[in-house]
Amino acid sequence: MTVDVLRAGPLTTVQDLGRPGWAHLGVPRSGALDASALRLANRLVGNATDAAGLEVTAGGCSLRLSSAGTVALTGACAPFSVDGRPAAYGVPVAVPAGAVISVGRALYGVRSYLAVAGGIAVEPVLGSRSTDTLSGLGPAQLRDGDRLPLGSAGTPSTVDFVPWEPPPAALHLWIRLGPRDGWFTREAVEALLGTAYTMSPVSNRVGARLTGAALPRASGVQAAELPSEGVVLGAVQVPANGQPLIFLADHPTTGGYPVIGVVDDVSPLAQAAPGTTVRFHGSER
Incomplete structure:
Protein backbone atom coordinates (compact mmCIF):
# COMPACT_ATOMS: atom_id res chain seq x y z
CA MET A 1 0.00 0.00 0.00
CA THR A 2 1.35 3.42 -0.96
CA VAL A 3 0.51 7.11 -0.96
CA ASP A 4 1.07 9.10 -4.17
CA VAL A 5 1.80 12.81 -3.75
CA LEU A 6 -0.25 14.74 -6.30
CA ARG A 7 0.42 18.20 -4.85
CA ALA A 8 3.05 18.54 -2.16
CA GLY A 9 2.21 22.14 -1.21
CA PRO A 10 4.77 24.67 0.05
CA LEU A 11 6.17 22.50 2.86
CA THR A 12 4.94 18.99 3.61
CA THR A 13 7.33 16.69 5.44
CA VAL A 14 7.33 13.23 7.00
CA GLN A 15 7.51 13.51 10.79
CA ASP A 16 7.35 11.20 13.77
CA LEU A 17 8.42 12.03 17.33
CA GLY A 18 12.00 12.69 16.31
CA ARG A 19 15.46 11.35 17.04
CA PRO A 20 16.45 12.47 20.57
CA GLY A 21 19.80 11.51 22.06
CA TRP A 22 22.13 12.42 19.19
CA ALA A 23 22.97 16.05 20.02
CA HIS A 24 26.52 15.05 21.02
CA LEU A 25 27.02 14.08 17.37
CA GLY A 26 25.53 17.31 16.07
CA VAL A 27 22.11 15.84 15.25
CA PRO A 28 19.04 17.75 16.53
CA ARG A 29 15.87 16.05 17.70
CA SER A 30 13.67 17.15 14.78
CA GLY A 31 10.20 15.49 14.77
CA ALA A 32 6.69 16.95 14.69
CA LEU A 33 6.53 20.49 16.03
CA ASP A 34 3.05 19.78 17.41
CA ALA A 35 3.74 16.33 18.82
CA SER A 36 0.40 16.07 20.62
CA ALA A 37 -1.46 16.63 17.33
CA LEU A 38 0.54 13.88 15.62
CA ARG A 39 -0.06 11.48 18.51
CA LEU A 40 -3.80 12.15 18.32
CA ALA A 41 -3.93 11.60 14.55
CA ASN A 42 -2.08 8.30 14.95
CA ARG A 43 -4.43 7.10 17.69
CA LEU A 44 -7.45 7.93 15.54
CA VAL A 45 -6.29 5.69 12.66
CA GLY A 46 -5.03 2.85 14.89
CA ASN A 47 -1.29 3.52 14.61
CA ALA A 48 1.27 3.52 17.38
CA THR A 49 1.55 7.08 18.68
CA ASP A 50 5.14 7.35 17.42
CA ALA A 51 4.30 6.33 13.85
CA ALA A 52 5.29 8.70 11.06
CA GLY A 53 2.67 10.96 9.50
CA LEU A 54 2.70 14.09 7.37
CA GLU A 55 3.23 17.59 8.73
CA VAL A 56 1.41 19.88 6.30
CA THR A 57 2.47 23.51 6.63
CA ALA A 58 -0.02 26.30 5.87
CA GLY A 59 -0.71 25.68 2.17
CA GLY A 60 -2.12 22.14 2.11
CA CYS A 61 -1.45 19.13 -0.13
CA SER A 62 -3.22 16.46 -2.23
CA LEU A 63 -2.57 12.71 -2.06
CA ARG A 64 -3.95 9.43 -3.46
CA LEU A 65 -4.10 6.09 -1.63
CA SER A 66 -3.37 3.00 -3.73
CA SER A 67 -5.70 0.88 -1.57
CA ALA A 68 -8.63 1.53 0.74
CA GLY A 69 -7.53 2.90 4.08
CA THR A 70 -8.20 5.28 6.96
CA VAL A 71 -6.84 8.79 7.50
CA ALA A 72 -7.22 11.50 10.14
CA LEU A 73 -6.39 15.20 10.15
CA THR A 74 -5.43 17.07 13.34
CA GLY A 75 -3.42 20.15 14.30
CA ALA A 76 -4.18 23.30 12.34
CA CYS A 77 -7.80 23.34 11.19
CA ALA A 78 -7.97 23.25 7.39
CA PRO A 79 -10.50 22.28 4.67
CA PHE A 80 -10.31 18.51 4.23
CA SER A 81 -11.94 16.43 1.49
CA VAL A 82 -11.97 12.97 -0.10
CA ASP A 83 -12.65 12.99 -3.84
CA GLY A 84 -14.05 16.49 -3.50
CA ARG A 85 -16.50 15.64 -0.71
CA PRO A 86 -15.91 17.37 2.65
CA ALA A 87 -14.42 15.10 5.32
CA ALA A 88 -14.53 15.57 9.08
CA TYR A 89 -11.61 17.05 10.98
CA GLY A 90 -10.27 15.16 14.00
CA VAL A 91 -11.97 11.80 13.39
CA PRO A 92 -11.09 8.60 11.46
CA VAL A 93 -12.11 8.94 7.80
CA ALA A 94 -12.49 5.89 5.54
CA VAL A 95 -10.92 6.41 2.11
CA PRO A 96 -11.67 4.19 -0.93
CA ALA A 97 -8.84 2.90 -3.09
CA GLY A 98 -7.68 5.53 -5.56
CA ALA A 99 -9.50 8.39 -3.86
CA VAL A 100 -7.85 11.82 -3.74
CA ILE A 101 -7.31 13.28 -0.26
CA SER A 102 -7.00 17.06 -0.20
CA VAL A 103 -5.92 19.28 2.67
CA GLY A 104 -6.49 23.00 2.05
CA ARG A 105 -4.86 26.12 3.38
CA ALA A 106 -4.91 26.30 7.18
CA LEU A 107 -7.76 28.40 8.53
CA TYR A 108 -6.49 28.47 12.12
CA GLY A 109 -2.96 27.60 13.13
CA VAL A 110 -0.04 26.72 10.87
CA ARG A 111 0.66 22.97 10.78
CA SER A 112 -1.86 20.18 10.13
CA TYR A 113 -1.03 16.53 10.72
CA LEU A 114 -2.30 13.81 8.40
CA ALA A 115 -2.00 10.25 9.68
CA VAL A 116 -2.65 7.25 7.43
CA ALA A 117 -3.43 3.80 8.85
CA GLY A 118 -0.17 1.84 8.82
CA GLY A 119 2.00 4.93 9.08
CA ILE A 120 4.43 6.36 6.56
CA ALA A 121 7.04 3.59 6.27
CA VAL A 122 10.02 5.34 4.72
CA GLU A 123 13.43 4.06 5.81
CA PRO A 124 14.37 5.36 9.28
CA VAL A 125 17.59 7.28 9.87
CA LEU A 126 19.09 7.09 13.38
CA GLY A 127 15.85 5.55 14.61
CA SER A 128 13.47 8.16 13.16
CA ARG A 129 11.62 8.80 9.91
CA SER A 130 11.50 12.56 10.50
CA THR A 131 12.63 15.08 7.92
CA ASP A 132 15.26 17.41 9.37
CA THR A 133 15.05 20.55 7.23
CA LEU A 134 18.35 21.94 8.53
CA SER A 135 20.73 18.98 8.27
CA GLY A 136 18.94 17.08 5.49
CA LEU A 137 18.67 13.87 7.54
CA GLY A 138 15.65 11.68 6.87
CA PRO A 139 13.40 11.79 3.81
CA ALA A 140 13.41 14.88 1.62
CA GLN A 141 10.62 17.44 1.74
CA LEU A 142 7.73 16.04 -0.29
CA ARG A 143 7.58 16.87 -3.99
CA ASP A 144 4.86 16.37 -6.58
CA GLY A 145 5.03 12.80 -7.89
CA ASP A 146 6.59 11.23 -4.79
CA ARG A 147 5.37 7.79 -3.72
CA LEU A 148 5.46 6.88 -0.02
CA PRO A 149 5.20 3.33 1.37
CA LEU A 150 2.78 2.49 4.17
CA GLY A 151 3.09 -0.04 6.97
CA SER A 152 0.54 -2.59 8.18
CA ALA A 153 -2.72 -0.98 9.30
CA GLY A 154 -4.23 -1.51 12.73
CA THR A 155 -7.81 -1.01 13.91
CA PRO A 156 -9.03 2.60 13.65
CA SER A 157 -10.58 4.35 16.63
CA THR A 158 -14.35 4.56 17.00
CA VAL A 159 -14.15 8.20 18.15
CA ASP A 160 -16.61 10.42 16.29
CA PHE A 161 -15.76 13.79 17.87
CA VAL A 162 -12.58 15.41 19.16
CA PRO A 163 -12.81 18.83 20.89
CA TRP A 164 -10.63 21.51 19.34
CA GLU A 165 -9.76 25.11 20.17
CA PRO A 166 -8.18 27.59 17.77
CA PRO A 167 -4.68 28.73 18.77
CA PRO A 168 -4.68 31.87 20.93
CA ALA A 169 -3.83 35.29 19.53
Missing part, protein backbone atom coordinates in the same frame (compact mmCIF):
# COMPACT_ATOMS: atom_id res chain seq x y z
CA ALA A 170 -1.26 35.73 22.30
CA LEU A 171 1.17 33.17 23.71
CA HIS A 172 2.64 33.25 27.21
CA LEU A 173 5.95 31.37 27.43
CA TRP A 174 7.89 30.54 30.60
CA ILE A 175 11.62 31.17 30.26
CA ARG A 176 14.63 30.40 32.45
CA LEU A 177 17.31 33.07 32.12
CA GLY A 178 20.84 31.98 31.19
CA PRO A 179 23.40 30.85 30.45
CA ARG A 180 24.39 34.18 28.80
CA ASP A 181 21.92 36.66 30.30
CA GLY A 182 24.95 38.40 31.83
CA TRP A 183 25.94 39.49 28.32
CA PHE A 184 22.91 41.79 28.22
CA THR A 185 21.97 45.02 29.95
CA ARG A 186 19.48 45.04 32.79
CA GLU A 187 17.16 46.97 30.47
CA ALA A 188 17.39 44.17 27.90
CA VAL A 189 16.28 41.56 30.43
CA GLU A 190 13.46 43.85 31.57
CA ALA A 191 12.37 44.32 27.95
CA LEU A 192 12.43 40.56 27.31
CA LEU A 193 10.20 39.90 30.33
CA GLY A 194 8.10 43.04 30.18
CA THR A 195 7.20 43.75 26.56
CA ALA A 196 5.32 41.94 23.81
CA TYR A 197 6.99 40.42 20.76
CA THR A 198 5.44 39.42 17.44
CA MET A 199 5.95 36.19 15.49
CA SER A 200 7.79 36.98 12.25
CA PRO A 201 6.68 35.51 8.88
CA VAL A 202 10.23 34.20 8.30
CA SER A 203 9.90 31.70 11.15
CA ASN A 204 10.29 28.01 10.27
CA ARG A 205 11.01 24.58 11.77
CA VAL A 206 14.50 25.74 12.78
CA GLY A 207 13.37 28.70 14.84
CA ALA A 208 10.63 31.16 15.70
CA ARG A 209 11.90 34.64 14.85
CA LEU A 210 10.41 37.45 16.89
CA THR A 211 10.21 41.18 16.32
CA GLY A 212 9.93 43.76 19.07
CA ALA A 213 12.17 45.52 21.56
CA ALA A 214 15.84 44.98 20.71
CA LEU A 215 17.97 43.37 23.43
CA PRO A 216 21.22 45.35 23.69
CA ARG A 217 24.41 43.80 25.05
CA ALA A 218 26.17 45.09 28.13
CA SER A 219 28.97 47.57 27.46
CA GLY A 220 31.77 45.13 28.31
CA VAL A 221 30.72 42.54 25.70
CA GLN A 222 29.31 44.69 22.89
CA ALA A 223 32.05 43.65 20.47
CA ALA A 224 32.95 40.33 22.09
CA GLU A 225 32.95 37.09 20.11
CA LEU A 226 31.37 34.06 21.76
CA PRO A 227 32.93 30.69 20.82
CA SER A 228 30.33 28.26 19.49
CA GLU A 229 28.67 26.34 22.29
CA GLY A 230 25.88 23.83 22.61
CA VAL A 231 22.28 24.99 22.25
CA VAL A 232 19.09 23.13 23.12
CA LEU A 233 15.44 23.08 22.12
CA GLY A 234 13.83 26.30 23.34
CA ALA A 235 17.08 28.28 23.56
CA VAL A 236 16.47 32.00 22.96
CA GLN A 237 19.42 33.20 20.94
CA VAL A 238 20.01 36.91 20.31
CA PRO A 239 21.84 37.71 17.06
CA ALA A 240 23.50 41.02 16.24
CA ASN A 241 20.21 42.79 15.43
CA GLY A 242 19.01 42.22 19.01
CA GLN A 243 15.81 40.42 17.95
CA PRO A 244 15.27 37.13 19.83
CA LEU A 245 15.07 33.78 18.03
CA ILE A 246 13.58 30.71 19.76
CA PHE A 247 15.11 27.44 18.56
CA LEU A 248 12.59 24.78 17.51
CA ALA A 249 12.80 21.11 16.46
CA ASP A 250 15.32 21.43 13.59
CA HIS A 251 17.66 23.80 15.44
CA PRO A 252 21.45 23.51 15.14
CA THR A 253 23.18 21.87 18.07
CA THR A 254 25.79 24.64 18.44
CA GLY A 255 25.61 28.40 18.04
CA GLY A 256 27.83 31.44 18.32
CA TYR A 257 25.30 34.06 19.45
CA PRO A 258 24.56 34.42 23.18
CA VAL A 259 21.55 32.59 24.60
CA ILE A 260 19.70 34.87 27.01
CA GLY A 261 17.36 32.12 28.26
CA VAL A 262 15.61 28.84 27.51
CA VAL A 263 11.85 28.42 27.05
CA ASP A 264 10.39 25.59 29.12
CA ASP A 265 7.87 24.41 26.49
CA VAL A 266 7.98 25.45 22.82
CA SER A 267 5.00 23.36 21.68
CA PRO A 268 2.59 26.37 21.61
CA LEU A 269 4.79 27.91 18.90
CA ALA A 270 3.96 25.08 16.47
CA GLN A 271 0.61 26.67 15.62
CA ALA A 272 1.61 30.33 16.07
CA ALA A 273 0.93 32.17 12.81
CA PRO A 274 2.84 35.30 11.78
CA GLY A 275 1.58 38.24 13.80
CA THR A 276 0.91 36.19 16.94
CA THR A 277 1.84 38.05 20.13
CA VAL A 278 4.47 36.34 22.30
CA ARG A 279 5.17 37.30 25.92
CA PHE A 280 7.89 35.83 28.13
CA HIS A 281 7.55 35.21 31.86
CA GLY A 282 10.42 34.33 34.18
CA SER A 283 10.42 30.73 35.39
CA GLU A 284 12.01 29.30 38.52
CA ARG A 285 10.69 25.80 37.88
